[in-house]
Amino acid sequence: MSTPQPPMPQTAPEWQAAPGSPYPAYTSPIPVVRTHLGHAVASEWTKIRSVRSTMWTLGVFVLLVVGIGLLAGMVVANSSSEMSGENALSLGFYGLLLGSMCIITLGVLTTASEYGTGMIRTTMTACPSRGRVLAAKAVVFFLVAFVVTLVSASLVAFLHVAMLEGNGADEPTGGEWLKATVGVALYIALLGLLSLAVGSMIRHSAGAITLMIGALLAPLVIALFMFSSSLEGVRQALFEYSIPNQLAIFYANSLSDSGPSGWDPLWILLGVTAVALGCAFALLEKRDV
Amino acid sequence: MIEAVGLTKRYGDKTAVHNLSFQVRPGAVTGFLGPNGSGKSTTMRMILGLDNPTAGHVTISGHPYRKLPNAARHVGALLDAKAVHGGRTARNHLLSLAQLSGIPARRVDEVLGVVGLQDVARRRSKGFSLGMGQRLGIAAALLGDPQVLLFDEPVNGLDPEGILWVRNLMKALAAEGRTVFVSSHLMSEMALTADHLIVIGRGQLLADMSVQDFITANSAGFARVRTPDTEPQLREKLTSALTEAGGHVLPEQDGALRVTGLPLPRISDLAHEAGVRLWELSPHQASLEEAYMRMTQGAVDYRSTADQKAGLQQPLPPGAQPPMPVPGQGQPGWYAPPPPRQGAPGPAPAGPYGAPGAAGAGTANPYAQPVPPQTTPAEPAAAPAPSPSPSADPTTPEDAR
Numbered sequence: 001m002s003t004p005q006p007p008m009p010q011t012a013p014e015w016q017a018a019p020g021s022p023y024p025a026y027t028s029p030i031p032v033v034r035t036h037l038g039h040a041v042a043s044e045w046t047k048i049r050s051v052r053s054t055m056w057t058l059g060v061f062v063l064l065v066v067g068i069g070l071l072a073g074m075v076v077a078n079s080s081s082e083m084s085g086e087n088a089l090s091l092g093f094y095g096l097l098l099g100s101m102c103i104i105t106l107g108v109l110t111t112a113s114e115y116g117t118g119m120i121r122t123t124m125t126a127c128p129s130r131g132r133v134l135a136a137k138a139v140v141f142f143l144v145a146f147v148v149t150l151v152s153a154s155l156v157a158f159l160h161v162a163m164l165e166g167n168g169a170d171e172p173t174g175g176e177w178l179k180a181t182v183g184v185a186l187y188i189a190l191l192g193l194l195s196l197a198v199g200s201m202i203r204h205s206a207g208a209i210t211l212m213i214g215a216l217l218a219p220l221v222i223a224l225f226m227f228s229s230s231l232e233g234v235r236q237a238l239f240e241y242s243i244p245n246q247l248a249i250f251y252a253n254s255l256s257d258s259g260p261s262g263w264d265p266l267w268i269l270l271g272v273t274a275v276a277l278g279c280a281f282a283l284l285e286k287r288d289v
Numbered sequence: 290m291i292e293a294v295g296l297t298k299r300y301g302d303k304t305a306v307h308n309l310s311f312q313v314r315p316g317a318v319t320g321f322l323g324p325n326g327s328g329k330s331t332t333m334r335m336i337l338g339l340d341n342p343t344a345g346h347v348t349i350s351g352h353p354y355r356k357l358p359n360a361a362r363h364v365g366a367l368l369d370a371k372a373v374h375g376g377r378t379a380r381n382h383l384l385s386l387a388q389l390s391g392i393p394a395r396r397v398d399e400v401l402g403v404v405g406l407q408d409v410a411r412r413r414s415k416g417f418s419l420g421m422g423q424r425l426g427i428a429a430a431l432l433g434d435p436q437v438l439l440f441d442e443p444v445n446g447l448d449p450e451g452i453l454w455v456r457n458l459m460k461a462l463a464a465e466g467r468t469v470f471v472s473s474h475l476m477s478e479m480a481l482t483a484d485h486l487i488v489i490g491r492g493q494l495l496a497d498m499s500v501q502d503f504i505t506a507n508s509a510g511f512a513r514v515r516t517p518d519t520e521p522q523l524r525e526k527l528t529s530a531l532t533e534a535g536g537h538v539l540p541e542q543d544g545a546l547r548v549t550g551l552p553l554p555r556i557s558d559l560a561h562e563a564g565v566r567l568w569e570l571s572p573h574q575a576s577l578e579e580a581y582m583r584m585t586q587g588a589v590d591y592r593s594t595a596d597q598k599a600g601l602q603q604p605l606p607p608g609a610q611p612p613m614p615v616p617g618q619g620q621p622g623w624y625a626p627p628p629p630r631q632g633a634p635g636p637a638p639a640g641p642y643g644a645p646g647a648a649g650a651g652t653a654n655p656y657a658q659p660v661p662p663q664t665t666p667a668e669p670a671a672a673p674a675p676s677p678s679p680s681a682d683p684t685t686p687e688d689a690r
Contacts (some may be wrong), residue, residue, distance in 0.1 A: 039388055128337075289340070
């Protein structure tokens with residue numbers, strides 16, 4: 001080696017014949033540890049915090065949620081209209097709906113960008129347990145998305161309640177607080193996790209982001225233009241189960257009175273995400289990298 | 290120890306690798322050669338468990354890659370220097386890989402020092418040059434201090450200092466008893482680095498032998514004879530005399546003759562008898578490059594041709610000479626003389642022709658250097674390379690190996 005390797009703190013490389021082998025085998029002085037999910041989680045945490053796309057998407061997310069939330073709060077606070085029968089938390093919806101696109105993007109990028117850059121080959125060579133890598137990605141991303149959404153949504157919720165105290169808005173109950181903070185944070189983080197699974201299956205950032213944004217907006221847009229009365233049932237279902245409407249349910253602002261209510265949207269999305277992640281795991285094990 | 294048995298990979302109806310079996314032993318640098326698209330990278334990907342073989346299997350130290358406990362500590366690989374996220378700094382890239390396999394973080398700074406990237410460790414790898422990217426890839430391969438190393442085109446884009454460094458690195462790694470498996474297109478590099486060669490073409494094994502055996506088995510030396518330029522008739526005379534004596538004469542671009550099948554003293558005698566003066570009579574050893582070209586000639590998928598620019602050329606002004614084609618382009622059989630026929634009388638000697646001098650007159654043949662003797666006791670079967678004999682002593686062709 002022309003560039004001398006710095007001496008290892010442990011013993012020097014030693015010649016040692018492996019049993020049953022006629023060749024001398026090299027044994028590294030660095031102790032070999034048995035790896036587990038924790039190692040992969042640490043690695044994924046390094047990865048997610050060391051790229052700018054994370055900072056950009058999360059930065060824009062916070063900006064949208066807080067910015068639009070503040071704007072909506074100010075407009076309502078300065079208008080003469082009374083918020084009778086509504087609670088102030090529901091104003092957080094608009095920012096969160098737009099912001100969810102950032103979380104979708106980040107979720108897709110967490111998996112698909114490795115395919116785009118070729119990094120996945122390096123990762124899968126370093127850790128051939130593919131499921132472990134995907135699990136670590138899911139854990140790290142979910143926690144990041146959940147924490148960021150929870151903080152932003154809570155901040156906006158507190159601001160709204162404080163701003164609209166004098167406008168006659170209802171005092172939110174404990175359950176409403178929980179849904180408007182932890183509930184939406186879980187929902188948005190799950191939506192991101194679904195995007196992560198889709199990104200892992202599609203392996204193409206732009207394609208997966210397009211698909212997820214389409215899934216977010218298309219049902220509502222299609223339903224808007226379903227004028228035929230024979231399609232009324234389909235139209236109703238599209239409205240009720242569209243992601244924006246499910247998100248609105250957390251603020252008790254559903255477009256219709258039937259359909260999912262309470263915490264239902266979370267369970268629906270949980271099921272869909274579980275199926276998607278299952279498919280992503282199966283495909284990852286089966287396909288060539 | 291890497292062991293492939295009947296390795297086959299099909300993509301749809303295209304077979305990338307067909308029934309490939311080979312062993313890569315520790316303690317030696319094994320070169321992996323083949324034309325573009327011959328299945329080298331596919332084979333490496335199958336070794337690393339990235340692609341599942343359609344048939345057959347490949348194991349490292351007796352385990353399939355994906356069953357190895359802590360694979361990164363056992364096997365290090367440089368597959369593609371660009372297989373990194375460009376937005377991540379060199380250090381963070383390596384840190385994430387280190388964490389993945391439980392390697393202490395200080396090892397990251399260590400390998401960055403080894404490959405000489407410590408000054409750009411906190412720069413994003415997007416801005417790296419090809420050579421810097423390659424160094425980063427090598428750092429990733431060395432990270433786990435593994436006993437098996439795979440390198441796909443490691444010297445791609447490196448500067449001369451870097452090439453020398455990689456060459457010495459490979460040898461040093463092998464000398465420590467590690468298994469080193471290197472693919473490369475640079476035959477000159479393999480001649481200097483590898484102890485053993487595995488050659489594939491169109492996904493099938495063409496050769497699995499030591500570098501010296503490879504050259505001897507696949508090509509032959511030849512003699513370059515030059516007669517005075519001023520008297521072309523002498524050249525004709527000598528050509529017929531040599532052909533009569535059983536030699537194989539091929540005219541070269543610059544007027545010299547390429548003779549195979551006759552030892553040098555015999556050529557000299559024949560010239561003397563024919564009354565032909567010689568300006569040059571020099572021995573040439575076929576290089577690894579030539580041997581490789583000869584072997585893979587039939588297995589090249591993507592073949593370059595001369596650029597005709599048909600219909601696009603301006604008519605030449607009167608009196609102008611059309612440009613001479615560059616030797617080698619679109620000329621079949623340029624690369625090397627035919628290999629010596631087994632048992633044929635007086636085969637073209639290969640061994641003693643160790644002198645420099647390549648196809649281009651006046652330029653030293655970089656491939657004609659002897660392969661350094663084995664530095665490792667791991668492969669006693671490989672014979673030491675012959676020492677270069679000065680061209681003043683071109684006798685004893687019979688001891689050609």
